Amino acid sequence: MKAIFDERQLRHTPERYFRRGAYMPHPEQAERAILIRDMLIKNQFPIEKPRDFGDGPIKAVHDPDYVDFWKDAYQRWRAEAPDQEPIPNCHPGPRRGRPSSSVFGQLGWWATDTSVPLTEGTWDAVYWSAQTALETAERVKEGERMVYGLCRPPGHHALSNASNGFCLFNNAAIAAQSLRTRFGKVAVLDIDTHTGNGTLDIFYDRGDVFVCSLHTDPDLYPTYYLGYEDERGEGEGEGATLNLCLKPGSDTDTILGRFREGLSAITAFGAEALVISLGLDMAADDPLSEVKLTGDGFATMAREIAELGLPTALIQEGGYLGPSLSRNAEIFLTASREALAG
Numbered sequence: 488m489k490a491i492f493d494e495r496q497l498r499h500t501p502e503r504y505f506r507r508g509a510y511m512p513h514p515e516q517a518e519r520a521i522l523i524r525d526m527l528i529k530n531q532f533p534i535e536k537p538r539d540f541g542d543g544p545i546k547a548v549h550d551p552d553y554v555d556f557w558k559d560a561y562q563r564w565r566a567e568a569p570d571q572e573p574i575p576n577c578h579p580g581p582r583r584g585r586p587s588s589s590v591f592g593q594l595g596w597w598a599t600d601t602s603v604p605l606t607e608g609t610w611d612a613v614y615w616s617a618q619t620a621l622e623t624a625e626r627v628k629e630g631e632r633m634v635y636g637l638c639r640p641p642g643h644h645a646l647s648n649a650s651n652g653f654c655l656f657n658n659a660a661i662a663a664q665s666l667r668t669r670f671g672k673v674a675v676l677d678i679d680t681h682t683g684n685g686t687l688d689i690f691y692d693r694g695d696v697f698v699c700s701l702h703t704d705p706d707l708y709p710t711y712y713l714g715y716e717d718e719r720g721e722g723e724g725e726g727a728t729l730n731l732c733l734k735p736g737s738d739t740d741t742i743l744g745r746f747r748e749g750l751s752a753i754t755a756f757g758a759e760a761l762v763i764s765l766g767l768d769m770a771a772d773d774p775l776s777e778v779k780l781t782g783d784g785f786a787t788m789a790r791e792i793a794e795l796g797l798p799t800a801l802i803q804e805g806g807y808l809g810p811s812l813s814r815n816a817e818i819f820l821t822a823s824r825e826a827l828a829g
């Protein structure tokens with residue numbers, strides 16, 4: 488099983504995260520990807536760099552103006568406010584208006600929250616993270632059974648026209664849209680502990696991409712605003728959304744039970760290809776986790792995903808700097824490789 492990664496994804500270097508009224512060290516650090524990359528090398532997964540597919544496939548799921556804004560947003564902010572960190576503090580909310588011509592207004596317009604401080608290398612990092620997802624999908628379209636995209640920063644919270652939760656470009660949605668050029672019906676299964684709210688939103692009215700998100704109950708835990716079980720899609724997408732919520736404290740048996748509901752639904756949908764939003768932050772010792780998935784639980788998920796027999800793009804999402812991040816990535820990916828070989 489091949490892995491795709493580009494070192495330019497390390498260039499986003501956020502320092503602080505504003506949470507519940509206080510700053511804390513930003514959890515989404517380049518070290519996450521370095522740890523996983525080193526694990527891939529240790530386990531002899533071949534690592535290849537993505538080709539450059541341009542911004543067209545990113546704009547296939549995102550507002551083109553949103554994509555273009557980020558290209559020089561950091562430089563524009565620095566020109567206006569050289570000593571101040573590029574973090575938005577004005578947000579339009581769901582109401583009429585326009586982005587304005589000011590970088591301060593625009594940054595808030597295209598951001599739902601303050602979780603993506605812009606840094607000098609942010610554009611490079613999110614662009615190559617998206618290209619990594621595209622290369623992963625491309626390899627699957629070319630006939631590889633399963634490919635792992637080490638995407639960083641993550642993507643599944645990014646809406647079509649707004650950043651959210653450490654995410655600017657929705658790598659899983661970009662991969663799913665790319666897979667649609669070869670496969671008629673594509674499913675996204677999101678096993679990150681947070682709601683795949685961006686992916687859900689992007690495909691909510693579409694019947695060709697089934698989105699199942701397994702996550703900690705958004706009534707009690709971020710991302711709060713999407714991911715409730717009565718949300719089932721709308722219009723042509725009616726029935727093509729499935730949210731599976733976990734109570735804080737859920738153990739591995741409970742998590743796997745709900746995970747299997749997702750697998751059954753994907754089979755019933757008739758998916759021809761699969762994107763896994765591979766968050767590792769359900770681990771009990773992840774700094775952001777409120778559920779308790781064990782290493783064996785990750786291995787079971789990997790095996791059961793492989794047993795679906797579908798062409799599969801694994802797209803890295805969350806998973807933070809707890810003691811078991813690298814180990815759980817290793818468990819998941821080696822179990823996937825063994826299941827494919829067996």
Ligand SMILES: [Zn+2]
Nearest residue numbers: 679681768805
């Ligand atoms: Zn997460």
